[in-house]
Amino acid sequence: MIGTILVIFVAIEAIGIMILEMFGSSGQQAKAFELEEAFVKLPGVKTLLANQGIYNGLFGALIIGTVLLLTGSQQLVMLRLEMLFVLLAAVYGSLTAARKIIIMQGLPAVLALLLLFF
DSSP states (O other), X not given: OHHHHHHHHHHHHHHHHHHHXXXXXXXXXXXXXXXXXXXXXXXXXXXXXXXXXXXXXXXXXXXXXXXXXXXHHHHHHHHHHHHHHHHHHHHHHHHHTOTTXXXXXXXHHHHHHHHHHO
């Protein structure tokens, strides 16, 4: 039960990140990703953030879909894979963008993953 709650939290967080990346102000985006606001205001960067945002949102939707549409071992396998993917993305993001990503996005995913194995 706690694992499912954490999984849903990870999904909601992914959708929240999508909203920030696609619709957030330049100031919010710059702060969240530890970037200069002038850089975030560049049209190409805005496009890249929106592109990244759609992936986050769709992944959040996939996690919610897994919780709602699958059961038993199929659900468990999918949720484990999805949490692993979120964790890997968080590790990459913390190495290439902002270090806090590993805590903000990776920690809930790793906790959910551990609970899904026990």
